[in-house]
Amino acid sequence: MLQGHQTWVFKSKPTIISSAAIGGPFEAQGNLADDFDLLHGDIWLGQDSYEQAEKKFLEQACETAIKKAGLKKEDIQFFLSGDLINQIMPSSFTARTLAVPYLGIYGACSSSMEGLSLASLIIDTGFAQNALVGTSSHNAASEKQYRYPTEYGAQKPPTAQWTVTGAGAAVVALQGQGPRVVASTIGRVIDMGLSDPFNMGAAMAPAAVDTIEAHFRDLNISPSHYDLIATGDLGRVGHRIAGDLLTVLGGFGLYDDLIKFSGAGASVPISSFGNQLVKGALQEAEKTGLVGVLTGIFKITSAGISSAIIFGFLASVLCKPKG
Amino acid sequence: MLQGHQTWVFKSKPTIISSAAIGGPFEAQGNLADDFDLLHGDIWLGQDSYEQAEKKFLEQACETAIKKAGLKKEDIQFFLSGDLINQIMPSSFTARTLAVPYLGIYGACSSSMEGLSLASLIIDTGFAQNALVGTSSHNAASEKQYRYPTEYGAQKPPTAQWTVTGAGAAVVALQGQGPRVVASTIGRVIDMGLSDPFNMGAAMAPAAVDTIEAHFRDLNISPSHYDLIATGDLGRVGHRIAGDLLTVLGGFGLYDDLIKFSGAGASVPISSFGNQLVKGALQEAEKTGLVGVLTGIFKITSAGISSAIIFGFLASVLCKPKG
Numbered sequence: 001m002l003q004g005h006q007t008w009v010f011k012s013k014p015t016i017i018s019s020a021a022i023g024g025p026f027e028a029q030g031n032l033a034d035d036f037d038l039l040h041g042d043i044w045l046g047q048d049s050y051e052q053a054e055k056k057f058l059e060q061a062c063e064t065a066i067k068k069a070g071l072k073k074e075d076i077q078f079f080l081s082g083d084l085i086n087q088i089m090p091s092s093f094t095a096r097t098l099a100v101p102y103l104g105i106y107g108a109c110s111s112s113m114e115g116l117s118l119a120s121l122i123i124d125t126g127f128a129q130n131a132l133v134g135t136s137s138h139n140a141a142s143e144k145q146y147r148y149p150t151e152y153g154a155q156k157p158p159t160a161q162w163t164v165t166g167a168g169a170a171v172v173a174l175q176g177q178g179p180r181v182v183a184s185t186i187g188r189v190i191d192m193g194l195s196d197p198f199n200m201g202a203a204m205a206p207a208a209v210d211t212i213e214a215h216f217r218d219l220n221i222s223p224s225h226y227d228l229i230a231t232g233d234l235g236r237v238g239h240r241i242a243g244d245l246l247t248v249l250g251g252f253g254l255y256d257d258l259i260k261f262s263g264a265g266a267s268v269p270i271s272s273f274g275n276q277l278v279k280g281a282l283q284e285a286e287k288t289g290l291v292g293v294l295t296g297i298f299k300i301t302s303a304g305i306s307s308a309i310i311f312g313f314l315a316s317v318l319c320k321p322k323g
Numbered sequence: 324m325l326q327g328h329q330t331w332v333f334k335s336k337p338t339i340i341s342s343a344a345i346g347g348p349f350e351a352q353g354n355l356a357d358d359f360d361l362l363h364g365d366i367w368l369g370q371d372s373y374e375q376a377e378k379k380f381l382e383q384a385c386e387t388a389i390k391k392a393g394l395k396k397e398d399i400q401f402f403l404s405g406d407l408i409n410q411i412m413p414s415s416f417t418a419r420t421l422a423v424p425y426l427g428i429y430g431a432c433s434s435s436m437e438g439l440s441l442a443s444l445i446i447d448t449g450f451a452q453n454a455l456v457g458t459s460s461h462n463a464a465s466e467k468q469y470r471y472p473t474e475y476g477a478q479k480p481p482t483a484q485w486t487v488t489g490a491g492a493a494v495v496a497l498q499g500q501g502p503r504v505v506a507s508t509i510g511r512v513i514d515m516g517l518s519d520p521f522n523m524g525a526a527m528a529p530a531a532v533d534t535i536e537a538h539f540r541d542l543n544i545s546p547s548h549y550d551l552i553a554t555g556d557l558g559r560v561g562h563r564i565a566g567d568l569l570t571v572l573g574g575f576g577l578y579d580d581l582i583k584f585s586g587a588g589a590s591v592p593i594s595s596f597g598n599q600l601v602k603g604a605l606q607e608a609e610k611t612g613l614v615g616v617l618t619g620i621f622k623i624t625s626a627g628i629s630s631a632i633i634f635g636f637l638a639s640v641l642c643k644p645k646g
Contacts, residue, residue, distance in 0.1 A: 002450050005400070006424040077328070078509060086409045086468070088429045092512060101329040101509035103437060104429040106411045114426060118441065125448040127325050145409070186401060186424035189415060 004218025007185040014123040016116075017130075017176035020064035022057050024165030026139065036166070037064050043140060043165055054083065054138035055090040057167035059097055062134050065169035069176075071130070076100045076171070080119050081134035082111035084145065084163070090136045098132070109204060110187065111135045112168060117184040119172040129174055136167035146197050160198040161235045185218060187211035201238020208234065209245040327541025330508040337446040339439075340453075340499035343387035345380050347488030349462065359489070360387050366463060366488055377406065377461035378413040380490035382420055385457050388492035392499075394453070399423045399494070403442050404457035405434035407468065407486070413459045421455070432527060433510065434458045435491060440507040442495040452497055459490035469520050483521035484558045508541060510534035524561020531557065532568040 003009045020037045028039040038060060045053040058081070066073055079098050081091035082105035095102035107114035115133035122128045140150045142163035148154040172181070190207040216222060234242055326332045343360045351362040361383060368376040381404070389396055402421050404414035405428035418425035430437035438456035445451045463473045465486035471477040495504070513530040539545060557565055 002400070002452075008450050077325070082427075082429065084410075087407075087431065091429075096512040096514050099511055101511055103441070103509060104405075104431075106405065106414075106427040106429045108410065108427075118426070121444070121448070121450060125444070125450075127331050127444060127448075129325075186426060188422055188424055189419040191419050 003183070004214070004220075006188075006214055007183055007218035008117065008121060009183045009219075010120050010124040010181055012124045012174060013180040013182050014120045014172050014174060015176045015180050016170050016178045017173045018065050018069035018178070019168065019170040020061045020068060021168045022060045022064070022166050024057075024139070026162070027164060027166055037061075037068075043138070050138045050141035050144070051085055051089055054085060054136050054141055054165075054167070055093045057138070057165070058083070058090045058094045058134055058136040058169070061136070061167035061169040062094055062098065062132060065132065065134075065171050069130075069171040069173070071171065073098050073100065076130060076132045077128040078103060078119070078122060078131040079134065080105055080115040080131060082106045082115065083136045084108065084142055085138075086145070090167075091134065094134060100132075109200070113184075116170065116172065116181060117186065120181040120184060123172050123174050131172050132169060133172060134167065134169040137163050137165070139163045139165040157196075157198050159196065159202070159235070159237050161200050183215075183219065185211055185215040187214075199235070199237060201235030202241055203238075205234050205238040205241040206245060208238075209242050212246065326506070327537070327543075329511075329537055330506055330541035331440065331444060332506045332542075333443050333447040333504055335447045335497060336503040336505050337443045337495050337497060338499045338503050339493050339501045340496045341388050341392035341501070342491065342493040343384045343391060344491045345383045345387070345489050347380075347462070349485070350487060350489055360384075360391075366461070373461050373464035373467070374408055374412055377408060377459050377464055377488075377490070378416045380461070380488070381406065381413045381417045381457055381459040381492070384459070384490035384492040385417055385421065385455060388457075388494050389455065392453075392494040392496070394494065396421050396423065399453060399455045400451040401426060401442070401445060401454040402457070403428055403438040403454060405429045405438065406459045407431065407465055408461075409468070413490075414457065417457060423455075432523070436507075439493065439495065439504060440509065443504040443507060446495050446497050454495050455492060456495060457490065457492040460486050460488070462486045462488040480519075480521050482519065482525070482558070482560050484523045506538075506542065508534055508538040510537075522558070522560060524558030525564055526561075528557050528561040528564040529568065531561075532565050535569065 001009050001011065021035060022038045023033075023036040023040070024043050025039070025041050027033065027036060028041070033039065040057075043050070043053060045056040047053040047056060062079075063073075066076060076098065078101050079095055080103045081094060082088050083090045088104050088106060091104055092102075095104075103118070105111055105114050105118065112133070112135040115135060119131040119133045122131055139162065143150045146163075187207055188210060190210050192203075192206045194203045196202070216225075324332050324334065344358060345361045346356075346359040346363070347366050348362070348364050350356065350359060351364070356362065363380075366373070366376060368379040370376045370379060385402075386396075389399060399421065400423065402418055402423050402425045404417060404425070405411050406413045411427050411429060414427055415425075418427075426441070428434055428437050428441065435456070435458040438458060442454040442456045445454055462485065466473045469486075510530055511533060513533050515526075515529045517526045519525070539548075
């Protein structure tokens with residue numbers, strides 16, 4: 001059901017019955033290392049190109065998520081996936097491997113949440129019993145595409161962020177154990193004129209804030225409704241911008257808890273973010289009988305991840321044509 | 324509702340209340356020229372790059388479709404769009420111009436039908452009252468990206484197809500006059516190992532056939548159920564392949580009417596295809612009280628375009644990494 005202008009409320013609260021994250025060597029050194037299902041020491045994964053390696057990451061994430069859900073690939077009804085490579089190559093080739101009906105999406109860093117939103121919609125309305133959602137990125141492939149090939153050894157500004165090398169996948173279903181998707185607010189493209197391809201967080205922050213505001217407006221709730229409001233990889237600069245914007249818009253102090261999650265700060269990488277939420281939710285549920293992530297309206301029987309909260313668009317700013 | 328393995332049946336039969344197509348100078352010389360709302364003599368549209376020109380095309384298509392629907396851009400609830408440019412730039416920038424909630428998609432040549440399918444799902448299930456769907460391509464931008472920059476003047480093989488310079492858009496709504504979307508079959512990636520970037524039709528044909536077969540299987544109907552089965556731009560070679568495959572699979576003669584539409588043959592370009600269907604449907608409806616496109620299960624009150632029929636994936640074959 002549509003509530004307000006841009007928020008979908010899912011009556012049946014579809015369940016994320018499994019998730020998986022595969023990472024590279026840099027991710028293995030981070031403070032989220034324990035949350036990956038598999039970490040590779042070789043960014044090539046034995047492939048001939050970074051793009052082919054990224055496809056491997058995504059295939060492994062999908063395979064793992066399907067296995068953890070106790071399913072086989074033939075059981076998957078629809079596959080929704082997107083990534084940062086031209087023609088979302090890793091997603092399309094993974095769709096070939098899976099050989100199931102496929103919907104390609106492109107939301108740059110918001111692809112993971114766009115996929116979860118659409119999958120939840122499909123499940124909630126009875127248009128499928130399950131769906132697999134995937135996303136991937138590869139640091140070296142992204143650097144080549146958006147900035148400079150890593151082989152150049154170009155100097156980076158202090159605002160530069162690091163695109164993750166890895167992939168994430170989740171199975172969404174009508175029934176089962178796991179965090180539940182309660183609502184989703186679809187974001188707009190917000191372009192504040194930032195054109196620095198290194199500073200992705202600053203480019204994304206206004207969109208994140210716009211979507212968070214819309215979420216509360218549409219559902220007629222306040223930030224206190226949630227224990228935690230998490231966004232994707234805004235980085236240090238973007239985090240501060242988001243905080244400032246929310247303070248101006250929402251009144252000082254309302255958003256104090258913004259972007260603090262499991263000790264990871266704002267630098268949760270794109271591919272493990274969803275997985276991290278799922279794991280966090282499950283751990284909290286085991287400990288306290290209540291879900292720590294986005295609780296409030298969400299009880300243990302209806303715990304949820306609102307994709308709303310992390311839905312913001314990067315594409316418009318990051319990828320300006322050179323003209 | 325999901326019927327069979329991969330077909331969505333829309334109870335409320337969402338209506339395509341308006342559509343628009345904008346074309347370039349090559350399109351102005353084709354036999355579909357009359358079906359465009361606007362034709363430009365300049366492939367640059369006064370912009371500095373082909374990519375920026377493509378964005379202009381898409382913006383104009385969206386603007387025209389919204390106007391023809393009697394709406395304003397603020398009335399559009401969701402915008403679903405995809406194109407062939409990296410990071411679906413034209414779509415993302417058009418989303419910025421429209422400033423409405425946006426879902427980026429990527430299905431290469433099937434993007435238009437992927438958008439219509441998802442928009443129909445959103446409308447049918449009450450998650451929106453209306454949605455705008457868009458897609459675009461630019462011949463020179465596509466040549467640069469997938470083959471050789473046109474400035475090189477490279478020789479083309481006889482199997483080469485021509486990517487359209489133009490954009491299409493449609494408004495889908497719960498109520499109103501126009502063709503209605505009855506069902507949609509979501510295709511799979513079918514890769515027969517074709518890696519010639521010029522011969523797109525041959526790459527797409529097996530996917531088109533797979534989806535057509537699935538459509539009939541899922542709905543338990545036969546080809547005679549439809550007056551016409553139309554696919555997107557398979558080209559002369561792809562058309563023959565599709566015909567051969569269907570003959571082998573479906574029995575000789577069953578698919579005689581495949582890919583004949585309004586005298587355009589199989590070369591209906593990506594951007595005007597949807598518009599062409601809408602126009603054809605409306606014209607037939609005026610003439611006979613029955614809809615000529617995909618009638619059978621579709622009466623005038625529930626005439627429909629099954630996106631199934633034209634849902635096939637190009638990306639997997641067209642865009643193999645060079646490794």
